[in-house]
Amino acid sequence: MTDAATYVECGVAVDDRGMLQFCNDFDMSAVKRFYAVSNPQSQFVRAWHAHKVEKKFVYVASGSALFGIVDIDDWDKPDPDLEVQTRTLSDARPGVLEIPGGCAHGFKTLVPDTKVFFFSTSTLGESAEDDFRYPYDYWNSWSVVPR
Secondary structure (H helix, E strand, O other), X not given: OOOOOOXXXXXXXXXXXXXXEEOOOOOOOOOOEEEEEEOOOOOOEEEEEEEOOOOEEXXXXXXXXXXXXXXXXXXXXXXXXOOOEEEEEEOOEOXXXXXXXXXXXXXXXXXXXXXXXXXXXXXXXXXXXOXXXXXOOOOOOOOOXXX
């Protein structure tokens, strides 16, 4: 990810009562709001959304998704050849991914019924004044490499 990006590994506890996902090391003191996103189908892409200031933290509550992050070089016309950093998040191995201000981000769901939570450091009004959108395929990092 970008130099400022962080990833906080979370955990899962399973016993005869079921499963508990937790992220005790994620500091939520800067968070002002959150929202959940689910897509109508698997392999659906939602991209590219950027903020100069607003920082977001992402957590996949169910399913899995491939995330892309791009450091923006020019807000009016970014270079289409900028490097895209990718990371897969999954409920099977929970974690929180930071998307720093100054970056564009997007994601592609990999399995049905994926639910993604975004935690934002800006109010809705602040976010609306710091909002940049680019076409979903401006940086086309959505192919999954078979392993």
